Amino acid sequence: HVTLLLFVPRQWKQLFAECGKDSQSPINIVTSKVKMDWNLKPFTFEGYEKQTAKWVLENDGHSVKVTLQESAKITDGSLNSKYKATQFHFHWGSHGNWGSSPGSEHSIDGERYAMELHIVHRREDLSSDAEAVKHKDGLAVLGAVSNKPVPTPVPDRSSLLVFLGKKVQMEPLALKSLIPHEKNLTRYYRYAGSLTTPGCNEAVVWTVQAFPTTVFFSTNLSLPMMDNFRPIQPLGNRTVYKSSAGAILPPAKALLVITIAYLMVTLFQ
Template sequence: TSQLCAVSNCSEPRQWKQLFAECGKDSQSPINIVTSKVKMDWNLKPFTFEGYEKQTAKWVLENDGHSVKVTLQESAKITDGSLNSKYKATQFHFHWGSHGNWGSSPGSEHSIDGERYAMEVSEQSKFKVIGMGWQVNCILGVQMFSFQVGRKNTNYKPLIDQLQYIKAKGKKVQMEPLALKSLIPHEKNLTRYYRYAGSLTTPGCNEAVVWTVFEEPIELGQQQVQAFPTTVFFSTNLSLPMMDNFRPIQPLGNRTVYKSSAGAILPPAKALLVITIAYLMVTLFQ
């Protein structure tokens, strides 16, 4: 997903629609959320997280050639937030910008009022959403958290420390599991969020996703953020640092962005380097 094509067989985001027709459709992600144009949806309730307090089975941390992916070996569930059943977390992955002698650049996929955020967490799941005057049947849902550069976050240290073992594409390492609860904001701060219908941000860009964009940011230290673009590589021979592995903003078109009833607007983050974490969720059949 890098915007920088340094190899001959790379197809940057503007070329995706030539290879995958859905990437050129009208409900693509990510988007810029204009807070003055969002609509209140009183049906968007707070979320409930289960199994986020403790994990016991080891996680698998992997460089898959376009991101850093963490595969969970144990059940963690999410419900409410206008979801009609429980959903199981299976993996999450990161997106970030660039860092070098010239400075740093942001890497968030979504923006709010044109401002890029310091980090995102997105939980993908199968569910049906019914909001104010709208209904979306979707395959996946994505819960996204923003991150900002600030104080060092000790909760993320064990994960970031493992990056040195997955520098090359295809490398994997097992790590002790962390409490998922410690990686996201406190539950009481997760009542403010935006909701819209969109797509996956990687090919084939399936328009079967409902996005939930949380307002409460997560802090990481500057060095922690910089560890991603300076440690991990797109290549197996460590010749191409993994930077800017995100998709650019897509047109909103005729879509509407909704916000929860507790959706107070926070000031935009000013951090430069941005990371996105995507949590892959699959439906838990009961």
């Protein structure tokens, strides 16, 4: 019974009290109601150019999670501390080839996108995620919604990720390849929210990228895990801010160099 509830987001609050609180994520960002914050400056990235330690890919029951083994950090962006990247993961939809229907968690003016990438960072002075979720600014997540994926044929592999807790290693890529060009990262939305998986701790400084990326997916790959997104949560009394780099432009065609297909081939080989 408990296991089944974990896969039904509307039931999460029965097991995790914070999932029923007032500052939950994801949200719908209404651009006509966001407020300009002139203090939201560009980010500074450390260690995003090169990674050497192997990445650990895992089916954690909610997503494909990639645990990072070495330090990469972000500062500025109006964050009050330096934050260390600990992992990244994806959310996607279904309808045939995975990712071909809306599967992003955040929406902008009611529009949801095919996928969403989350790069999770922990405040540098905190020793663990368990400690970080006790603080309202314990975690900083960079979220980037993705346009309709581009189908790319890749070799078919046996599905190992179907097993909960399955882990494999892969050669690392530059974390910089996960994000749009830095010049586009001057334009983003900011709000205070929560984790989008149990226990929904309200400990996240959210940065939602205003330039959706273009990702690739396999035309051959069949992934058992689908529709792994949490429904939109009420904004309540919170305010969403936008950065001071000018008006948010329509989605740009920024290429996500690290491809979903590449990750999935690694997982299923």
